[in-house]
Amino acid sequence: MDDKRIIELVILYCKDELTASDCSELEIWLDEDQRHREIFRDYLGKYRKVRQTVFYDTLDEREAWHRLTRRITGTGRKKRIMRYYPYVASLVLFMVVSVFLYMRGGMFSGRDVITVEPGSTKAVLQLSDGRCVRLSADSMMSLQEVNGVVIRKGEEGGIHYLESETAGESVLNTIRVPRGGEYYLCLADGTKVWLNSESELTYPVSMGGIFRDVRLKGEAYFEVTGNESQPFRVTCGDSRISVLGTKFNIMAYDGQKDVVTTLVNGRVQVFASGDSLILNPGEQSLSGANGIDVRKVDAGIFIAWISGIFEFEEMSLGEITGQLERWYDVSFVYTDSSLREITFTGAADRHRPLNVVLEMIEKLSGVRFELGKEVITIYKE
Template sequence: MNQDELSQLLIKYNNQTATPDEKRVVEDWYDRVNDTQPTIEHEDYFTIKNKIFEKVKHQLASNAEPVRKNKLKLFRNVFLRAAILLLALVGVSYYFITRTDSKIFDDHLVSTKTHIKPGGNNATLLLADGSQVILNEAVDGQIANQPGVKITKTKSGELIYSFIDDANTQEVKYNTVTTPRGGQYHLILVDGTNVWLNANSSIKFPTVFATDNRKVEVTGEVYLEVSKNKLKPFFVSTNQSEIKVLGTHFNINAYDEEEYQRTTLLEGSIEITKGNVKQVLLPKQQANISKYSNVIKLKEIEDLDAIIAWKNGYFQFEKADLKSVMRQISRWYDTDVSYNGQIPNKEYSGKVPRNVEVKKLIEMLSYTGIYCKIEKNQITVNPK
């Protein structure tokens, strides 16, 4: 039974339009799921369990009946209906990612010599004089001085710029932090702005900002929590647009290999400029900008957590096409991806931790209908 068939059966069961045979299939499926623990520790799993429990208590209280011989069956049916309601909320794909009884995954699809680990805190700091600091190799504590600031690496791996004085800040000096494929990093600029870089991304910034503005340049994917300063607006430049900020939280996805640059606002307001076109964003809005035009298309985003899932340690796909999914995986695991056969025109949804090794990731992806073979540093996708 595939995902679409299961989804339809769950809907019919919950609407009480399923045939006796269909009810039996759903109840057998639920009994298997109820006996199965997820293959990964996942906070959402326990959240779901708690929600199901609360839903069951509510339904039992509102549907109280005299005790019968089939009390156990009644409880299971009520529990099942609550579970189905909640599965509909979180997406049936969650079951396919966390179940352990599937025989889809084949260990032979992964070479025994393959040990590709997930990415982690890994970045390079380029100083104003051209010297470089490999941040994941640098010792904790002060690692450099720049005009007017000191640069410190914390025990947790953050990079912090701290203001010293105005004595040596007449000339603007720029630093750049760059993550490779398989890297991410968190830094705090001298004005208190927090910056998170995803894999294969960068930010170029002055060590001390000018008197009337704050300007940075970014590539790849970056999440910023900009400190508020009405006297010094914050500007972010990408290869396609400029974003004006007063103080806000937003995510920019501006990878060159992506068809659209996507800027999503979580809090505050920003103004995006592309050519002669300007667009103000409100919270929960996303601006999509094509490489080939100055049109800025707005989209409402309901699940903001999905946008910054990468910052919180997850891949989260929301109706993503196969190539989009694999590009994210390629960047994080520093692997190359190829395709064997025709690429299916399907959409994929699900949430997967980014801290698992490739073998476990491929196993989880197989439950969503993505089948891969990996050897050395190459992932081959085999659409079925």
């Protein structure tokens, strides 16, 4: 069985669409080599980091392997697989895609290619007086704003605002993360913010007003410190998201039709074009000039980037290359515009070279990439 067929079987398994014949093929693959069990143990650990759920934090690896094989083998396979699906479907997909497509070496074998390195921790902080400070993973700093608030390198990395009881009138700071960058900061109220590539956040250095108002361009994940008397509000273009304390992701890049808000836990209220609604955990809103739409999603997929993982689930190649452009600071050129509509399911480590990710996509999507230093051309295979 070749790699592509194995991936096809895994994706069918994740969708609960395996036939009896498919199950038989998958059973043979699971039993043919002890190395597959080692792969499972290795990637179970990696997946714990991505999902960060109680199940993966407490699951015994040996028992998990036995459960997996029991569900796939034996009578009534389809029913058993469906029952076990909520726990391991995404894990198996991640494990097999990752191992067979970029852990076996030979990326773009036989082809002379340029290695494109991933993004890194970097940003530019603009203070209230207009000064700009470059930030990186190694930055050691201590600044004081005009109102007395101190800005320091935090223990968790990034920068941390230290509210002062004697702080004067609040002023604004802006942090800009370029293409090929990401950055973390902790606001004065304790709210944690992870900024993705090509993003900008403007915020008060102290939180003494009626509202805690920030403005976002790009993508950010927020863990908001609760305060019922002082709602936290994020403005993105024509949309506003209001919360008391919760965890959520917002994607609002220039050129997007809608602002995409994904709720991990708690509750948020979304406002756009005269409409408003409350999101519950596991829901995602698309808000813009045409109002607000809501859909159920796996929130873990949309926040995997903060753990250093790309996760794509039935995502178009056009959307995927948009993410890759921002993180690797490159441009993609399509020789056939229809290739943008190819859908893809898989996962990849954001901190590996771009070549690794592209080989995975080549294997599953029927396209070919030609790498240059800053421009990647996409051809139909």
